[in-house]
Amino acid sequence: MYKELDPMLLSQLRLAIMSYLMVVREAEFNALREETAASAGNLSAQISKLQEAGYIVVEKTYKNNYPLTLCKLTPRGIEAFEAFYVDLKTYFNQDQV
Amino acid sequence: MYKELDPMLLSQLRLAIMSYLMVVREAEFNALREETAASAGNLSAQISKLQEAGYIVVEKTYKNNYPLTLCKLTPRGIEAFEAFYVDLKTYFNQDQV
DNA sequence: AAATTTAGTTTATAAAATAAACCACTTTAC
């Protein structure tokens, strides 16, 4: 009846990161920070988790002498996000909402 | 951009409880247990939280000499569930999913 | 060269989820 929901995506911040990356495919740390309104610490922690899960890849480089962290979705991440959406629907479909 | 997601509903089990109640409006403990496949302990804990949040009311009565716990949605719970759905959409709408 | 800013990471604390143990009965079997 109710599908299992991927715990990696059942988190507001991780879901927002993934959702934003689904649109832009690739984003800098600070773009994610602005878009999600998260604290840097929390964002850093959740990026690490998504990376460990293989949902995003993180490329560490430099821009204007400053460290730059670039995040992009992996095929696996895209798959997981889409599956999450499908699974979520089982919680709403039978309702009138 | 991304709406805040009600933490009370950002939980698989609590969302399943609410989703089921949105359909049946009222359910016995064991019906919820079967429907959600949750352990009794976890179900009991999450029912308490939804009750404390004012999303459901819990009526404790008896059926065939045995304790019976009945759960039903409050107007506030219905509102929260519907708002959650609306807010969730902000995480998916701009995508092709 | 001290203070401030940028771009993060790590650590410590609080909150949440979950499994396991427990409780208060009721029913069944002896």
Added chain:
DNA sequence: GTAAAGTGGTTTATTTTATAAACTAAATTT
């Protein structure tokens, strides 16, 4: 009638998670 098993839960303890706060390292400004 009493011991064992079953019903319908609750409570407690452990693990996991989220988050804020503190920290690091280098660059820039004053």
